[in-house]
């Protein structure tokens with residue numbers, strides 16, 4: 001029944017959810033195919049060190065963890081394709097997925113397309129991206145050796161990535177729009193004790209300034225209304241994520257924020273189509289929870305395919 005293009009389980013996305021789903025589906029002898037999309041390893045691969053994935057007491061590099069996930073899934077028979085899906089047809093089985101390399105047909109699909117960073121949407125942000133403005137400390141931190149850097153956001157990502165950038169930058173100033181942070185207590189404590197970290201609260205960035213590279217930010221204090229300019233070489237934006245689910249608009253049930261709706265078995269509203277990880281999870285968004293969701297989706301897909309097979313045998 002299966003060939004290169006007609007598979008039992010097609011997994012869209014190769015982050016922790018997708019590669020865990022691949023491991024479980026491979027061990028169920030379903031020969032899953034994973035389309036990687038843009039980023040093998042997902043967002044986790046862009047994280048320098050992951051300290052809260054069990055089994056790695058000293059922490060593990062994000063890219064390294066992604067490679068280990070991939071290797072383990074491939075060891076049991078998963079096929080990882082560097083291919084990008086851009087259209088789906090769930091109107092009848094086998095479901096059709098159109099990717100850069102052509103069409104795939106699948107008896108079941110696990111969507112693990114993850115999430116992307118939210119933009120600040122201020123003047124200068126787009127023009128200066130890659131010229132001082134960044135969304136990835138692991139990718140770009142090195143370019144800011146002995147430079148002044150601003151991080152915007154008040155969650156775990158802003159604190160964690162801000163601390164990471166202190167390895168390179170001469171100073172890291174964290175700017176947050178409120179007077180309270182969302183970040184966990186341990187990260188906040190570590191950051192507040194770090195000699196290179198500074199904090200500005202109740203303040204928003206209204207413009208990124210610079211012609212060929214970022215030189216300053218325009219700031220506004222939301223309590224006093226006072227406006228000011230802040231000289232900086234870098235701006236790292238960590239203000240949350242939005243799910244990569246545009247492809248499924250109108251094809252699957254989603255929340256108002258674009259997260260795919262799943263039940264406790266990772267089932268979407270289409271039989272045989274599952275979603276896991278950040279595409280379906282607005283709450284936890286951890287490597288371990290995404291991996292768990294991916295495993296659950298694959299177990300459920302396995303049961304679904306077994307039931308379909310039994311149905312066809314018994315007429």
Ligand code: NAP
Nearest residue numbers: 153154155156157158160177178182238239240283284285
């Ligand atoms: P987040 O928790 O949603 O925090 C986003 C932060 O950005 C908030 O402080 C928010 O401010 C601020 N913000 C949002 N829109 C903004 C705007 N337009 N202008 C200025 N500030 C804005 O996102 P996250 O930090 O990326 O974390 C996402 C999830 O991943 C969380 O569940 C987090 O726990 C998890 N995570 C965990 C770890 C870890 O465990 N080590 C590391 C990274 C991420 P308000 O507070 O005012 O809303």
